[in-house]
Amino acid sequence: DVKVTQSSRYLVKRTGEKVFLECVQDMDHENMFWYRQDPGLGLRLIYFSYDVKMKEKGDIPEGYSVSREKKERFSLILESASTNQTSMYLCASSRTGIYGYTFGSGTRLTVV
């Protein structure tokens, strides 16, 4: 059963902390994505990567960075967590070309 695994389902962090969200896929997909999902705003793309060590900014990259050192792993980093980064974070992967995404189950992050 192919899947995208996100390391934590729920996370509570303090303002100013550096936060790491990890995502691993076992499908040998080239593309990986990080979204945040908020009520009324839907899915918003933070960063994506087409290949190892490559990254592209999405629609809302401010306050975030990413790392992709291996093909199967894509990490999202909140450099200094703030309360407005409280959200559901979804990782996804896809093959190159017009293919649907496979999503992880999400990490619900609360910043206090």
Place this chain on the structure above:
Amino acid sequence: QKEVEQDPGPLSVPEGAIVSLNCTYSNSAFQYFMWYRQYSRKGPELLMYTYSSGNKEDGRFTAQVDKSSKYISLFIRDSQPSDSATYLCAMNDNFNKFYFGSGTKLNVKP
């Protein structure tokens, strides 16, 4: 203006009803259209995928695309309580990035 507009609902229907879920979009370059289903506390999962205009059927689900009106629909026949979820439309203009609607929450009452 958002690239993709979707009524958030919630939409509440009795079991067995026909459900119609819709999205409108502004970018005429969109050619690939998908519907995802998201159960509570889970990630979205791909439900249907269509290219360009026309209809596609898969069991109780029919996806319809009208590019002239920039309007896509998902129909669910004989809806079941297990169909209760949030449905997201997504579309693409021939690159790897998809644009998502905000999702419509559907509740099918037994």
